[in-house]
Amino acid sequence: MHGPAGRVAILADQCVQCGLCLPVCPTYALDRNEAESPRGRIAIASALARGLAEPTRELREHLDHCLGCLNCEKACPANVKYGELLIETRALLGPAPQRPRQLLNLAVRPVLMRILRRIAGWLALPRWKGWLARQLPEASPWHAALLIMSADAPAPPVQSDNRNTGQPRLALFPGCVASVDDAEAQQAAVTLLQAVGFQVSVLPAFCCGAMDLHGGATQGAEQAARRVRQAWDTSSATQLVSVTPGCLGTLRRALPGVPVADPLALLATRTESLQFRPLAQRVAVHLPCTQINVARSDSTLLQLLRRVPELDVMPMPRPPHCCGAAGSHLLEFPERAAQLRGATLQQASTLDPQQLLSSNIGCRLHLAAGIEEHGLPWPTRHPLSLLAQQLITTEPKQESP
Template sequence: MCGLCLPQCPTYLLDAQEAESPRGRIAMAAALAKGTVSATPALRLHLDHCLGCMSCEKVCPAKVEYGELLVETRALLGPSQERPDTLIGVLKRPALYRGLRAVALIGTVRRGLARMGGWLPARSPWRVALGMLPRRNVVRGGSEPFASQGSRPSALLQEQAPARGHVALFPGCVASVEDAAAQVAAQRLLVAAGFTVSALPAFCCGAMDAHGGIAAGAETSAEAVRRAYVASGATTLVTATPGCLSTLRRALPGGVAQDVISLLARHADDLTFRPLTERVALHIPCTQTNIARSDADLRRLLARISGLDVATLPAQPTCCGAAGTHMLEFPERAATLRDMKLRQVTALATSRLLSSNVGCRLHLAAGMTPETAIPDLHPLILLAEQLESP
C-alpha cells in the first residue's frame, strides 16, 4: 500500500489513475474474492489492462506476490469475451502456426494478406498478427549459419568431453517457429560450455492460458511440461524465452527451470568469442529483468565480445506493450508503449536491435518504419555467431 510501485507501472504511466495501478488492482481483486463487488465490464477492463510485467513486484518492499494474485484473479473471472481464441489457438500449436506462416509468406498470398490487414479495424487482433509477418520467408534474426538453416534444434547434442550436466531446452510455441535460430544458438553455446542438451518437443508452456484466465488449459500444459522434462532425463530445464519462465517454474518448482542466459553466464569462462566492431541496441524485456533477473548476466556475456558497443535502452517505460497476448487484445495501448520504446531505439543510432523475448521483437519490428527499421535478433544468436570453435 506504500505506492512505490506506481512509478514502475506502465499502465499507470498511460492513465495516471489508481484503477490502472498495482495497488488499485489488488484492491479490486480482494473485493472480488470477498464478493463485495461484482465483475462489471468496467472493473474487469482495468484488470485485463495489466501487462503482467512484474515491475511492481520487483520493487515491492513487502514482497507482495502480485504475479500469483493476478493469475488467480483472472482464473476467478475466467476468459474475457474479447479474447481472440481462434488466433491464440493457432499460436499455441507450433506445427499449425508454422504451416500457416509458410503459406502466408508466399508472395501473392503475402500481398493479399497485407491488403486485408489494411481493411481490418485498428483494434482487430488479426490486423496486428498480419502486421507482424516478416517480409521474407526466413528465420527471424541472425546471419549465417543461423538465418539460412530454418531448422529446429537437434533432438540431442552430446559433448565429446565429460559433460558438465544434462539440460533440457524448452522451445515454447511461437518462439519455436519465429525464434528457431535462437534455439539452435542456445544449443551451440550450451554444448560449448560443456553441457549435454536435449531439445524438448515444441508446445505451449501454458502462459497464454494462465494469463487469460483459463486455469484448466494452463494446468494441462503444465502437465505436458512435466512429462516432457521427465522423459528427457535431464536435471535442469532451460529456456531461451524468458516469457515462458514463470509458467515453467510453476510447473517445475524447486529451481529446476532456469534462464539459459543465467546458466551460460555462470560458465562464461569456458566460452571464447571473436571480436566484433559494431554498435547494437539492447532491449531488456520485462520478463528478463523482473522474472529471470538475468539482465546483468546478459550484459556480462555480451561484454566478452571485444569491440562490441552495447547501448541499453532506458528502463522507462518499463514495458514495450507486447506482454504476451496483450498486443493482440489491446493493440492501441500496446502501440503507445511501443512508440515510446522505438523513439529510444532511434535515438541510440545502432545497427541492430537485440532482445531475448520474441514477442517483444515481433511487436517492435512491426512498429518500425522503412526509414527507422533495423534488423532484430535474439542476443544468443549474436553470441553464437561470434563463438570461437573449440
C-alpha cells in the same frame, strides 16, 4: 473466506497501499488512472473476491489491461505477490470477453503455424500484409497479428548435437511461437551451451500454458502444465532451459523443485570457455520485463555481450518499463500496445543503433512490427543468435561427471 476467492483476499491484504508501485507501472504512466495501477488493481481484486463489487466488463478491463510486467513486485516494500494475485483473480473471473481464442489456438500449435507460414510464403503474404491489415480496424486482433508476422521463412526446428555421450544434463524447452520464430536462437543456445561443456537434449515443441495461465483459462493452463511434466519426466535431464524469458515463470510453476533457467545464467558460469570474434557494431539491447523480473539475467546478458570485441552494447533506457507486447496483450489491446511500443522505440532511437536485440519472442515481433511501420533500419535478433554468430568454435569441453 475459503477457496480461490479466499486466496485472492489474503494476497490483497498484504498490500499497505503505499503507492511506491505507481512510478514503475507502465499502464499507470499511460493513463494516470488509479484503477490502472497495481494499488488500484489490488483494491479491485479484493472487492471482487469479497463480493463487494460485480465483475462488470468496465471493472475487469482494468485487470485485463495489466501487462504482468512485475515491476511493482520489485518496488514493493511489503513483498506483495502481485503476479500470483493477478493469476488467481483472472482465474476467478475466467477468460476475458475480448480474448482472441482463434488466434491463440493457432499460436500454440507449432506444427500448424509452420504449415501456415509456408503457405503464406508461397502466397507472398508478407509483401502485402500491411495492405491487408489496413483493411481491418486498428483494434482488431487480426490487424495486430498480421503486422507481427515475420517476412522471413522460419528456421528449421532446433536440433541437439549428439557428439556428447551419456545422459543429457540440460533439456531445452522450445515452446510454441518461439519454436517457429525463435528456432535460430534456440539452435544458438545449443551451440553455446555445448561449447562450454553442457550436454543438451531438446523437448517436443508445444505451449507451456503461459497465455492461458495469465488469461484466466485455468483448464488449458493445467493441461499444458501436465504436458510439461510428462515431457520433463521422460527427458532424463537435471535442468531445464528456455531461451524465452516469458516462459520461465510458467515452467517453474509447472515443475516445482526442478531447476529452470535462462541459458545466459549457465553460460555466465563458464565465460572463460567462450571466445568471440570482433563485431564493430552498435546494438541497442531491449531488456524484456520477464528477463529483468523473472529470469533476472539482464546484467548477465550485458556482461556476455560486452565480451564480443568492438561491440558497442547500449542497454535501452527505462522508463518506459514495458514495450506493450505482454503475451496476448498485443492482440487483445493492440492500440494500447502500440502506444507503449512507440515510447520504447523512441528511446531506442536515441541510441542510433545498427541492430536491436531482445530475448523475448513476443517483444521482438512486436518491436519489429513498429520498426517496419516507421521505416527504421534496425534488424532485430535474439542476443544468443549474435553471440553464437561471433563464437570462435573449438572442440567442446566435456563436463566432468
